[in-house]
Amino acid sequence: MNIFNKVALQGLKKNRTRTIVTIIGVILSAAMITAVATFGVSLLDYMTKGAAKKYGGWQAAFLDVDSSFVQEQQLNKEVKDTVTFENIGYAALDSGSDPDKPYLFIAGYHPETFDALPIPLLSGRLPENSGEILVSGKVASNGGVSYAVGDTISLAVGSRMKGDEKLGQSDPYTAGDETLLPEAKRTYRIVGICQTPVFEKDSSPGYTLITRTDTADTADNLSLFVTLKNPRQVLSYVDTAADGHSYILNNDVLRFMGLSDDPSDQIFNGLLYTVGGIVIAIIMIGSIFLIYNSFSISLNERTRQIGILSSVGATAKQLRNSVLFEGLCIGAVGIPIGVLVGIGSIGLVIIVVAKNFGTLLYADVPLTLHVSALAIAGAAAVSIVTILISAYIPAKKAAGTPVMECIRQTNEVKMESKSVKTSKLSQRIYGLEGILALKNFKRNRKRYRSIVLSLVLSIVLFISTSAFVMDLKKASDQTKMVTSYDIGFGTQEMDDGEMLQLYDKLKNADGVYESSYQAYMEYSCIVPADGLSEDYWESAGGRSPDEISPDESPDAMSADGTVHLSMGIQFLDDSAYLGILESLGLPEEEYTGQSGKIIAVAKMQSNSSQVEKVEQLRALFTDPSMDFTIFPQTNNGSETEIGQNVNLTFVDIVPPDTPPIAGTVEQTPYFFQALAPWSLKDKLAPSDSPADVRVKGLTFQSENPSKSTAEMKTVIQGAGITSAYILLNTSEMLEESRNYVFIANVFAYTFIIMISLIAVANVFNTISTNIKLRRQELAMLRSVGMSDRDFNKMMRFECVFYGMRALLIGLPLAVVSSLLIHRGMFIAGADSIAFALPWASIGISVCSVLLVIFVTMMYAVGKIKKENIIDALRDDMT
Incomplete structure (x- = not known):
């Protein structure tokens, strides 16, 4: 050890307090950098495992290959495992609404394929033989064709041909350039509705239906899913193994490894690393303040010593190296301890938040501490760089100071008297x-x-x-x-009688202490123009009804000076409706019965976030009570010809929340909704009426919503419900x-x-x-x-x-x-x-x-x- 390093060590020993505080700063800095890196690695590992659990652990897929290609990949040294399913063929989707997806694509799964390619069920169960089939929910949502569990479908299954070329799911539909060549008639019983499989892309020409492979089939058209021994080699693998075959990558998993070829995933990774870089930069800045200041003070103490060493021949490089040696000594003690503290502290934090992560993302995948040697090495390197930067800056300054200034210490304070002058x-x-x-x-x-x-x-x-x-x-x-409920069941298609029978079963679920049923239907009504408030006409530019032509009115104004308004009627079960009347202090005898009045809420919408009570909203109508003629709206938005007269009394309440509903609701500048007892539903919406039911359903309050929801799911499945529905645990x-x-x-x-x-x-x-x-x-x-x-x-x-x-x-x-x-x-x-x-x-x-x-x-x-x-x-x- 040379004399300069000995002097540096003596300085550290002489000023133990400052040395200890500096080491503590290095420990904290290294611990934070290690914690950030380790948590990032642990989170990515958790997301990778969770995505593999949800979408499958495969990395690459070849959707249209033959058995020889499959065998070749099974013998590939880079491949760990493979699964396949049979491309049974295509069938025409009659009355489909998407011109780019005119087909149904039937995939024949092997038993092991179901395990490797998870299928989230929306309803029903998995197929157990080649006569049962799962239907993708996208057939109804995008294709416009509804299938229900229990339906039987007969399909003319064949191949897509473009001349002599056979097309597959990787080939987008080209109208006029291809034909569907039927080969066999197949009949299936629908046993479930599932989410869209991950291998079905937006450009795929067919909606996927999944059945079990029939051992009698000997078709040589397969889809192959490959799991590699080293997933990080997936890009080089597909470049060499594809050999002209089209392929897809499992980007849902690969994005968390930074390997996805999807531009949006590259943005995700860029954002992730940017956030991590900003956090580490903040830590480094705070650490540099501490460590730099420590070395700067140390050199201020040793200014005369540095001057004397310089006067006897010490070079600037030797002086800088002496200070850097001091920094490395501090780092040699602080960084290993900091790395251990960082791993231990983030391990404790992960234990605390692991349960909450499971609730947010993947319930079956635990968030665990994942220590990466590369991340630890990176954290240590960043810590060393931080120390060297902090030590080098004051060392360079001290080494460049003239010898006599160091010995006399005349460079400590250089300012004029006016700089410290006070009033x-x-x-x-x-x-x-x-x-x-x-x-x-x-x-x-x-x-x-x-x-x-x-x-x-x-x-x-x-x-x-x-x-x-x-x-x-x-x-x-x-x-x-x-929502004002814990659990909601919403549907549009279910018959009232079937829904009420289900209600009698679900309301007895364990934990449920309050329940209700309702239906919400779309109506329109005719209103005299002078019955609408000034606030309503402000939405038409602040002009009076006489100044507004029918084309300019917010709603269609007829030549006779009336306006057609959209409205809704919420039919509540009678006990819930009576409870609302009681809370408002309204007489029950006036607002019940077949000829009773109906309460309604009619307010102008407000964009202000300061409105906290419904009374603060401006009224839609001029009078507190009015007579209306209402018309049920049909499914296509038109009115029925037969109207009914009702008397509405406007009240200041927030209507009960409707059951969960799929889709969006048209926005209007006003809110107009009537509340009626269920006993009036047959009068205002007869069973033969073409009225549009936006949603009907059941709502429940529960002491343990999760437990009650699980029991309700079992009851619904056991009841054999085939209508589309939503069961939501709010x-x-x-x-x-x-x-x-x-x-x-x-x-x-x-x-x-x-x-x-x-x-x-x-x-x-x-x-x-x-x-x-x-x-x-x-x-x-x-x-x-x-x-x-x-x-x-x-x-x-x-x-x-x-x-x-x-x-x-x-x-x-x-x-x-x-x-x-x-x-x-x-x-x-x-x-x-x-x-x-x-x-x-x-x-x-x-x-x-x-x-x-x-x-x-x-x-x-x-x-x-x-x-x-x-x-x-x-x-x-x-």
Whole structure:
């Protein structure tokens, strides 16, 4: 070991406190970088396993190959496993609405194929023989052709031909250039409806139907799914193995490995690595502040020593290497400990949030700690770079300082007297002690800049992250008002009698304590123009009905001065309707029976997020009660010719939520909805009426919604329901929102705490060492008669000046950062959340900043006070 390295080690041993604090900073920095890298790797591993569980673990698929190609790939050394299904053929889809998908594609699965290619069922079960079949839900949603479980279908199955060329699922449909050549008649019984298989692309010409392979079939047209021994070689594998065959990649899995060829997945990976890079950059900046400041102070102490070494022949390179050696010694101790602390801490965090991740994403796949040697090596390398940067900058500065300046230390303070001049007002306000503190702060701006920057970083992170979490909590609270029930069952096609029979079974599910049934139907009504409020006509430009032509009216205005409005009637079970009447204080005898009045809510829509009560909305009509002629609307949106007269009384309530419904609802500038008892449904919507039922269904309140939903699913499957329906557990949505907030809280505050620890270590290191560097100055003040009381007062003023400077910079930046985060959420769709500052977090930041500075300074001053004044005056700090 050369003399310069020995001198560096002696400096570390001599200043143990600063050395320990610097090592702690390195540990925190390495721990955070390791934690970020390890969590990122663990999360990607979790997402990869979850996607493989959901979509299958294969990496590449060849959709139209023969058995010889399959055998060749099975013998390939790169291939771990293969599964196939038989491409049985195509059948024409009669009355399909998508011109680019005019076919049904029948796939024959082997038993092992069902395991390798998971099929999420929407209803029913898997096929058990070659006479049963699953139908993709896309046939109804995109193709416009509905099939129900239990239906029997007969298909003329054959091949798509383009001249002599046989086409497959990889070949898009080209009208006029291809023909369907029927080869056999097949009959299937539909036993289930499933989600669209992952291998069916938007460009595929046929909707997929899945059956079991018949052992009697000997067709040599197969689809092959390949799992590789090393998934990361998938791109090179398909380049060599495809040999002219078209292929697809399992991008749902490969995107989390960074291997997807989908442009949107490349954007996802770019965003992921960008966020990770920003987090690591923030950690590095905070760490560089701490470690740089430590080496800078160390060199300030050793300025004269450096000058003497330079005067006897030490080169700038030797001096720089000495400081870098000091940094490597600190890194050799801090980085291994930091890596272990980072792995251990993120392991504990993962244990805490694992259950919530399972609820959000993949319930059957556990989130576990995944340690990657490459990630650990990267974290260690980033930590070493951070240390070397922090040490090199002050080392280069010291090595470039002239020898005589180092020996005389004339470069410590270079400023004119006017730079530290204070006003008479300041002298009156602060007194002598305050002026001394203020002058010292002005004289040493550069020395204390890192203190202020470290505190500013902590303030901005803490407040802006608190604001972000507060916005998440507000969003979570708003979701609690999405529905007034825990479990909803919605349908359009089910017969009323069948639905009510099902209701009698479901309401007895374990945990259900309140239940109801209802139907929502579309109507229109004729309203005199003068019966509509001024607020309504404002939507037509603020003009009166006489100034508006029928073509300009918000709704169609007839020549006789009437307006056709859309409305809905919500038929509630009688007990729920009577409960609403009781809450409104309306007489039951007037609002029940076949000739009774009907209550309705008629309000203009508001775009303001400040409206909290329905009474604050503007009325749609001028009178509190009116007579209307209503017409049921048919499925194509037209009115029936026969209308019925009803008397509506307008009330200020929020109607009960309707059962879950598929599709979107047309938006109007007003809300017009009547509430009627179920006993009036046969009168207002006779069974032979062509009225459009938007949704009908059942709603339930439960003490344990998850358990009740599971039991209801069993009951529905056992009842053999063939109509399309939606069973929604709204509490799962609320739980998902709460889990997002919880996970955001855990990771955000873990990150803030560790960054704040780095800032506290920086502040402690800087203040305590700078106080030590001022031993002579402080001893001189005490020697000329400054009392302990005045001395403490001066130091308290210094605390206030540091804290106020950090707060004056940090608080505005934190507010701007919080506002930008809120605006980001606004763009993402959280536009109903009002911006609010986290005042509690701001108060905590103010108190914490002042407390950290005060405690650190009092600690350092306490040690100075214990020293002998004469010894301190004689000490030249060399």
